[in-house]
Amino acid sequence: MSLRKKGLLSFVIALLLATPITTFAHVKWFAKVEPEKVPIEQILSPFFITFAIVIAIILAILSQVMDYFLKIPYATKVNNFLNGIRKYSRHILKYGTAFALIIQLVSGTMFAPEFEITDFWQTIIMSLIIIALLIPHHLSTKVAAFFMLALFITVWQDYGWFYMLDYGFYLAIIFVLFIGKTNLEDWGFPFLYLGTGLSLCWVAVEKWVYPSMTLDIVINHQVPTFGFDPEIFIVMAAFVEFVVGYLLVVGILNRILGLVVTLIFISTTLLFGMTEIIGHAMIHIVLIIFIIEGVSFYQPPIKIHKTKIDQFVFVFLNFIFVLATFILIYYRFA
Template sequence: MKKIFFFTTLIGAILTPYFAQAHVKWFTDIAPQKETIENILSPFFISLALLAAVVLGVLTLLIPRFAEWKQIKVWDGKLSSLRKYSRHLLKYGTAIALILQIINGTLFAPELQVSQMVSIIAWVSVGFLLIPHHIATKVGSAILLGLFVYITAEHGIFYMLDYSFYIAIIGVLLVGKTKLENVGFPFLYLGTGLSLCWVAVEKWVYPSMSMDIIVNHHVPTFGFAPATFIVMAAFIEFIVGYLLVVGILNRVLGLVVTVIFIMTTMLFGFTEIIGHFMIHIVLIIFIIEGVSFYNPPIKWHKTKLDQFIFVFLNFLFVLATIVLVYYRFG
């Protein structure tokens, strides 16, 4: 266990500046300038993509061995005993996140300013979410869904894809105490993972925004050139999202990323708290739940070789698809 804790802390310390740029639009006012696709798909980018695909494929061979460690099994057992609190954590965590946002005059993200009427409706949603009954939860979630649709109509679908994990959260709350309850948390994994992947691509398509943050907030680049560092940072975040989608290393991943997001608060303060509070709640749920309820795509393939090939090729496919879609519509 000590080795795991040391490894987690080390990764957190090293990667903190990577995730510090999680939503670059929160911390810079410069106008976004789209990079050319030729510069995005540089030899360095392609090399990192292939390296990441290989590493992810190898993880499919190593993780089952780690799961057999005695201390890991003990840890899993203790966390599994907390699963009965997961839905309560999501419900009341969402309410607290909304309160922080409304007080700031925003909704869903620090840069999304809303009118007084929208704030009042959001307070109504919070009120229902705080009532300990599943019907009230559904009413509050339905109101929140309406607000998300309204704000999406104002800012555009592709802009709001950064915050699409809220749709997954709302979905989990809506299907509670119904026949679809078991699909709620898998949907939360998928929605959060894809949201992180989408946000990561922003750094490749609009690198000048990340560059401005590195300069103005004195983000350490560990000896790398800022442009190189930005490409690497985006890959780290994209990989985190992909790992959530395919169901690899979810509990450890949730712990590492939660520690990292907490550490970034020291760089960006209250804006970071408002923006990432809901992500913290979701990641804590991942730590508690693991993947016991989720049949991740990787499990569709039985042999280790098939799993390696699936993860390798699927990662490259998902990467290429999201980059091209973001470049065209983002």
């Protein structure tokens, strides 16, 4: 193995080992303290700004070397195998969604651990969705998607649009299920990438605006901070989650990201238990699809720019712009 290949492989392994396991733990599910919004000046600290610039540079460089990951030994065989099972992706989403909803129904929840089933009609609707998804016909799948959307809207009305943006990826899932076997079918998975990526970015900003909740989790669950000060660790952890969401949207390393995040979710399950399984079962299904699909159907925004320098500048400036936009919007309505 060449020195360059070894370096790239080491980078991926280091990313996996160094990623904080609290990053993808939804803080609302585990924090025991009330959310306390911090001043914007505290969020945009010198460390935050410096770290953001460093990450923007790293991402811009990563966009130039990502093709070398495919040259790692056995990567071609793995890619060919995954390419061969793409035809099952929609079946995995359909039946995987049914599986995730079964877990939620058994636990007495809808969509997420904090949305408890309080009325019998909700149990009936959840059961109908699951049954419709298990029927191997696209019309039944569309019926399931319709009922999912109706149930999601009722939860949205109870909790508000701002709160439910954390779970915007469900709208993407519903969209994919609904447009199957139609002329819009090819739009499904790109929309799933977009919806999931934006949801991850949105949840990450929560950790910056309400750091006390994440700090409570770090302390009470004795999460290792790898020698960093807990407050600094929280900022870095949120950046990891935001970067993963951003990369899914711009179409960089989707298969590798899907694998890394899946392994991270497995590690968080060991720490947070059943609540984590209930809350992230659906995300696991989506990530499996990302691992299988890669970017085969998706023209990443970065490909709009042909030269390396244009791609470098695009990723750098676009990351800073997206980061600033998310923070300002979240802070304004939080």
